Amino acid sequence: xxxFVLKLIAQRIALGLLLLLAVSVLIFVGTQLLPGDVAQSxxxxxxxxxxxxxxxxxxxxxxxxxxxxxxxxxGILQGDLGTALSNRQDIGSSLWGRVGxxxxxxxxxxxxxxxxxxxxxxxxxxxxxxWPDRAISGTTxxxxxxxxxxxxxxxxxxxxxxxxxxxSVSTVHSGMSLGERLHAIALxxxxxxxxxxxxxxxxxxxxxxxxxxxxxxxxxELKGLGTFRIIARHAFPNAIAPVVNVVMLNLAFLxxxxxxxxxxxxxxxxxxxxxxxxxxxxxxxxxxxxxxxAAVYIGLNMLADIIAIxxxxxxxxPK
Amino acid sequence: MADTLLDxxxxxxxxxxxxxxxxxxxxxxxxxxxxxxxxxxxLGLIGESGxxxxxxxxxxxxxxxxxxxxxxxxxxxxxxxxxxSPKELRQLRGKAVCYVAxxxxxxxxxxxxxxxxxxxxxxxxxxxxxxxxxxRAVELxxxxxxxxxxxxxSRYPHxxxxxxxxxxxxxxxxxPEPDLIIFDEPTTALDVTTQIDVxxxxxxxxxxxxxxxxxxxHDLAVVAQVADDILVLRHGEKVEMGSAxxxxxxxxxxxxxxxxxxxxxxxxxxxxxxxxxxxxxNVSAAYSNSxxxxxxxxxxxxCAGQTLAIVGESxxxxxxxxxxxxxxxxxxQGQFLFxxxxxxxxxxxxNKDTLRELQMIYQMADVAMNPRHTVETIIGRPLTFYFGLKxxxxxxxxxxxxxxxxxxxxxxxxxxxxxxxxQKQRVCIxxxxxxxxxxxxxxxxxxxxxxLVADGILKLLLRLQAKENxxxxxxxHDLAxVKAIADSIAVMYKGEVVRYGSxxxxxxxxxxxxxxxxxxxxPQMKLGWLEEALETRAN
Numbered sequence: 042x043x044x045f046v047l048k049l050i051a052q053r054i055a056l057g058l059l060l061l062l063a064v065s066v067l068i069f070v071g072t073q074l075l076p077g078d079v080a081q082s083x084x085x086x087x088x089x090x091x092x093x094x095x096x097x098x099x100x101x102x103x104x105x106x107x108x109x110x111x112x113x114x115x116g117i118l119q120g121d122l123g124t125a126l127s128n129r130q131d132i133g134s135s136l137w138g139r140v141g142x143x144x145x146x147x148x149x150x151x152x153x154x155x156x157x158x159x160x161x162x163x164x165x166x167x168x169x170x171x172w173p174d175r176a177i178s179g180t181t182x183x184x185x186x187x188x189x190x191x192x193x194x195x196x197x198x199x200x201x202x203x204x205x206x207x208x209s210v211s212t213v214h215s216g217m218s219l220g221e222r223l224h225a226i227a228l229x230x231x232x233x234x235x236x237x238x239x240x241x242x243x244x245x246x247x248x249x250x251x252x253x254x255x256x257x258x259x260x261x262e263l264k265g266l267g268t269f270r271i272i273a274r275h276a277f278p279n280a281i282a283p284v285v286n287v288v289m290l291n292l293a294f295l296x297x298x299x300x301x302x303x304x305x306x307x308x309x310x311x312x313x314x315x316x317x318x319x320x321x322x323x324x325x326x327x328x329x330x331x332x333x334x335a336a337v338y339i340g341l342n343m344l345a346d347i348i349a350i351x352x353x354x355x356x357x358x359p360k
Numbered sequence: 361m362a363d364t365l366l367d368x369x370x371x372x373x374x375x376x377x378x379x380x381x382x383x384x385x386x387x388x389x390x391x392x393x394x395x396x397x398x399x400x401x402x403l404g405l406i407g408e409s410g411x412x413x414x415x416x417x418x419x420x421x422x423x424x425x426x427x428x429x430x431x432x433x434x435x436x437x438x439x440x441x442x443x444x445s446p447k448e449l450r451q452l453r454g455k456a457v458c459y460v461a462x463x464x465x466x467x468x469x470x471x472x473x474x475x476x477x478x479x480x481x482x483x484x485x486x487x488x489x490x491x492x493x494x495x496r497a498v499e500l501x502x503x504x505x506x507x508x509x510x511x512x513x514s515r516y517p518h519x520x521x522x523x524x525x526x527x528x529x530x531x532x533x534x535x536p537e538p539d540l541i542i543f544d545e546p547t548t549a550l551d552v553t554t555q556i557d558v559x560x561x562x563x564x565x566x567x568x569x570x571x572x573x574x575x576x577x578h579d580l581a582v583v584a585q586v587a588d589d590i591l592v593l594r595h596g597e598k599v600e601m602g603s604a605x606x607x608x609x610x611x612x613x614x615x616x617x618x619x620x621x622x623x624x625x626x627x628x629x630x631x632x633x634x635x636x637x638x639x640x641x642n643v644s645a646a647y648s649n650s651x652x653x654x655x656x657x658x659x660x661x662x663c664a665g666q667t668l669a670i671v672g673e674s675x676x677x678x679x680x681x682x683x684x685x686x687x688x689x690x691x692x693q694g695q696f697l698f699x700x701x702x703x704x705x706x707x708x709x710x711n712k713d714t715l716r717e718l719q720m721i722y723q724m725a726d727v728a729m730n731p732r733h734t735v736e737t738i739i740g741r742p743l744t745f746y747f748g749l750k751x752x753x754x755x756x757x758x759x760x761x762x763x764x765x766x767x768x769x770x771x772x773x774x775x776x777x778x779x780x781x782x783q784k785q786r787v788c789i790x791x792x793x794x795x796x797x798x799x800x801x802x803x804x805x806x807x808x809x810x811x812l813v814a815d816g817i818l819k820l821l822l823r824l825q826a827k828e829n830x831x832x833x834x835x836x837h838d839l840a841x842v843k844a845i846a847d848s849i850a851v852m853y854k855g856e857v858v859r860y861g862s863x864x865x866x867x868x869x870x871x872x873x874x875x876x877x878x879x880x881x882x883p884q885m886k887l888g889w890l891e892e893a894l895e896t897r898a899n
Contacts, residue, residue, distance in 0.1 A: 256466040263421055264481045265453030278471040354471050354516045 057343040143310035147295035162245025181239035211306040244287040248280035282349040289345035366397040371432035404587030408810035412596035454481035458533035462545040464525035468517035475513025500531040523554035551673035581883035585890040636661035643694035665829040672852035719792035723804035725784035782813035
């Protein structure tokens with residue numbers, strides 16, 4: 042590792058933080074622009090103007106917006122996500138457990154889906170335009186074309202109702218062992234895998250096929266190397282950057298896009314929590330969850346950039 | 361014969377092409393070629409592009425690019441490899457038969473160290489332990505004159521120069537101790553002063569290891585230095601085969617005679633007359649991302665209707681000078697005078713007439729034309745833009761221009777893809793001519809062409825110059841071209857002009873060191889030139 046690469050990485054991280062700050066402003070301004078008044082909606086249409094004014098003062102809504110923004114941001118930097126309006130509970134204490142659940146599901150899905158997608162991508166390249174390639178492409182395309190709620194219910198019907206292998210409701214709680222948890226999330230994880238597999242696989246296939254046109258692949262063929270060795274040793278290392286980008290986008294989807302799947306399997310994750318509070322117009326919760334989603338997106342894309350920098354021999358070993 | 365290494369009998373190679381909008385066609389790339397190569401000898405395959413020399417050259421590896429079909433017999437070490445299974449072919453490749461590509465820069469995997477790639481086949485075929493293979497690689501690096509051979513292998517391809525990569529690729533081919541190496545234009549992409557070193561290293565390595573080699577090139581002078589025998593190919597057929605001495609000194613076939621005597625152009629240089637058309641006055645320029653100037657204090661001048669050749673190797677700044685003159689890269693010091701008037705530095709500040717009077721022709725004719733435009737549109741664009749010609753008047757003028765460049769009316773509705781390399785370059789010349797310019801900047805316009813075709817282009821340029829009184833700023837790395845057409849010459853090296861004057865003065869002694877080296881590095885069509893040149897240089 043050299044200073045040039047470290048400088049590039051530091052730049053990426055600084056940019057990521059700056060972007061996150063900008064997004065926090067956007068989220069705050071966005072929620073301010075929503076029509077209606079929080080105090081009014083809590084108290085209902087029949088509340089007296091005095092009661093509304095009292096509640097506004099109590100919630101700090103009479104302060105100017107920029108002051109409330111810095112209050113909010115300062116709180117978040119100290120780990121305080123604020124108080125939910127609907128049930129007057131601390132958002133942090135109810136949210137962190139759910140974030141943990143969502144990450145748990147995302148992690149195990151990724152553990153299965155990412156290697157599987159890359160491996161299938163390599164196989165598809167190895168047997169390009171022959172039946173394994175067509176079968177892989179066909180199946181995964183079908184999976185991505187079906188809506189996730191359909192796949193979810195299909196899996197529930199088959200594996201929960203017919204064969205009774207896995208539970209249809211993925212309840213997890215603190216008293217469960219790792220094995221029990223994994224058993225509980227098998228079906229949502231499988232659903233999510235089917236949803237994200239095709240995208241990553243097709244990108245892997247396309248990126249490697251692109252590299253396969255390079256003269257150094259011909260060199261490798263003329264060295265008498267086997268096709269799979271050529272793909273794995275000579276093509277794949279040069280296709281990492283585009284593949285990592287797609288993988289990271291899909292990982293981000295696993296965290297911010299799982300709402301539907303969480304609802305189907307009644308999984309106590311972040312998405313379910315967000316839906317509950319959006320319907321109650323609970324602005325602090327929406328802000329907190331929005332910021333976490335943004336942080337996940339920015340963080341993962343930053344990671345993709347850093348991996349692309351670190352795996353680029355031209356940057357790692359300058360002249 | 362017991363010591364026959366390679367025996368190709370009646371090799372025919374076919375491919376199917378898929379022309380747009382037409383039925384697939386079978387074409388014959390190589391038609392019934394036979395050759396033999398004895399162990400430890402070098403056979404040169406020579407011909408123009410499309411002669412089938414690379415295709416034949418790759419056949420001993422059982423390899424065909426882009427789904428071509430090989431028929432006939434290719435015997436390597438007493439076995440017909442065209443009958444071999446894919447597994448047997450893999451056993452052959454990288455073990456008995458190795459390959460050195462034209463562009464080593466592209467042929468090395470950018471993500472692995474050179475050592476890893478050099479010893480890969482040796483390890484794969486189980487020929488030696490990693491330690492022994494690495495020791496051999498270092499030995500080969502030393503033999504091929506690579507700097508710091510002990511640590512050379514730990515570098516990545518982008519960290520070493522083009523000439524070094526070409527030698528590293530030769531080391532990679534030699535490492536598994538093969539019986540046969542295929543050299544596919546190994547020095548074509550290099551500067552002449554680099555070429556001579558790589559050529560010497562390759563020749564030395566062949567002699568000391570006793571490996572047999574097929575040496576593919578379009579440059580007869582180069583192949584004459586390394587080959588024992590030469591096979592001349594044209595349109596996929598054998599023209600003539602004989603010892604190197606016989607081919608160079610007494611060629612039998614008219615085609616071979618033409619190849620040997622190429623550069624037959626006679627052009628008497630003209631002395632400068634009248635006021636200069638273009639004056640370059642102490643110009644310096646830099647790219648925004650580079651440290652220091654790419655051009656440093658350049659001064660020269662060019663008279664109307666004459667040719668100023670700018671010679672230099674890659675990185676000498678000759679193309680940057682062209683960019684500065686055309687206004688694409690405004691200089692940070694100095695100025696250009698055009699017809700006595702200062703040229704505005706940036707392209708945007710120039711008026712239409714200035715733009716019209718200064719045209720450009722590029723090295724890569726096929727990327728300098730829109731593939732979806734017909735010849736009429738390509739040549740007609742400047743006619744409409746500068747002169748407002750439209751419809752029938754424009755078409756008439758395009759036909760006139762096509763006749764000027766010796767193509768004629770029949771080409772007017774063609775697309776660039778339907779033209780040969782030489783024809784494309786002619787269309788580019790016509791496009792430049794259409795603007796009625798006073799100066800045309802020719803940037804390596806013949807470098808991508810076969811010698812005989814390039815000759816035709818040069819003759820055309822000279823004829824047009826005599827007729828239209830247009831001046832050429834002719835940028836090239838090829839001294840033979842310079843000798844053929846220049847009135848005055850500027851030699852550039854690392855962003856500076858090291859020698860400038862009339863053709864006579866520049867090409868006559870006493871020379872400065874760089875010009876001396878440059879002139880001595882140009883391959884000459886005679887046996888033993890390489891040894892002579894190396895000896896002269898050593899003294």
